[in-house]
Amino acid sequence: MYKWIIIGGGVQGCCVATRLLLEKVNKADLLIIDSYPEPMQIWRTLTKKIGMSYLRSPSVHHIAIDPFSLKKYARSNDYAQPFKGRYARPRLDMFNQHSLDKMDEVGVQECWKQGTVEGLSCSGGEWKVTLSNNQVIQGERVVLAMGMNQKPHYPDWVFKCSKGSISHVFDIEASLPDEGDVVILGGGMTAAHLSYTLSTIHSVTLVKRHPFRIHDFDSDPGWLGPKYLRNFHQVDCYEKRRRLIRQARHRGSLTRELYLKLKRQENAGRLNFYTGEIEDAQSRDNSVELLLTNGKIISAHSLLLATGTETNIPGEKWLQPVIEQLDLPCSPCGFPIVQPSLEWTRGLFVAGTLAELEIGPVSRNIAGARKVAERIAQNA
Incomplete structure (x- = not known):
């Protein structure tokens, strides 16, 4: 034992x-x-x-x-x-x-x-x-x-599409596309790293639900010590503790350095950005087509999800x-x-x-x- x-x-x-x-x-x-x-x-x-x-x-x-x-x-x-x-x-x-x-x-x-x-x-x-x-x-x-x-998170609309052209970056067995243009869905560090990496070899479009959120870290450094934790530990209600955690996290954020790298790729014509919610998605012969709530239609050979867990x-x-x-x-x-x-x-x-x-x-x-x-x- x-x-x-x-x-x-x-x-x-x-x-x-x-x-x-x-x-x-x-x-x-x-x-x-x-x-x-x-x-x-x-x-x-x-x-x-x-x-x-x-x-x-x-x-x-x-x-x-x-x-x-x-x-x-x-x-x-x-x-x-x-x-x-x-x-x-x-x-x-x-x-x-x-x-x-x-x-x-x-x-x-x-x-x-x-x-x-x-x-x-x-x-x-x-x-x-x-x-x-x-x-x-x-x-x-x-x-x-x-x-x-x-446990990757898949948006509901994914399940009516052909999985052949869609993969999640957190699927450890799935490989990245080796040809064709790519749409990446997500707005945080994972999506940003992936967009920059693939934009050096592919035409890449990054679709995100919100404007870029720029933060050095995924929560304020005050949460590392007593500045915030002293009050946190005095909270007896665990529902309130959960709310404090949610409020503290900079979900879907990225560092300024990585943001500037993405902007350089955009200025070089290698990367496009779109902000909006996905209203519908359809699989085509060898591609996937996304309809945004603002009416914009985006299509690509491959869709990579960076939508968290x-x-x-x-x-x-x-x-x-x-x-x-x-x-x-x-x-x-x-x-x-x-x-x-x-x-x-x-x-x-x-x-x-x-x-x-x-x-x-x-x-x-x-x-x-x-x-x-x-x-x-x-x-x-």
């Missing part, structure tokens, strides 16, 4: 695992379960797919404990242009290699098990995780670190029965109400999206992963 089982091997799960292995537990006593064979595989696949070169987050946000670890790593490995801008945003390839090296130092890969979780139960103080192959793994403590990117709780299919059986406390939005230690019930901890009613708006991102890892390690 393991002392710790972490379900989910993305940035969140790997950050928690790295911290626990450094401070609390031996490799033989920790297991990470993920659907993919390598750590942070969805993150690395998707960021490469959209052509991201620098992260949005600053240099102090990464999976190591020392906040200056990435800057030291850049110097010791002699990276060219390792950081960009006033917030020292790191190169993606450097961030990824730093993460892999830090995980290698503590042996994360040696604790890895590829598998799909289909059940979770607790009996006699022991947790049992059931996999799709019916294997049952026992542990004293479980960390739920499942991400949201495995579903808002359901991660792992809902197998997690909901656990919530009901153990009467786990949830807010009206369905998300966990947890202790400051991030313990939902005895021996069951949450990370990432599932921890946001305690960690706040940054819970889903790298800064949130660091906060989660620190809290769980302190209370282990």
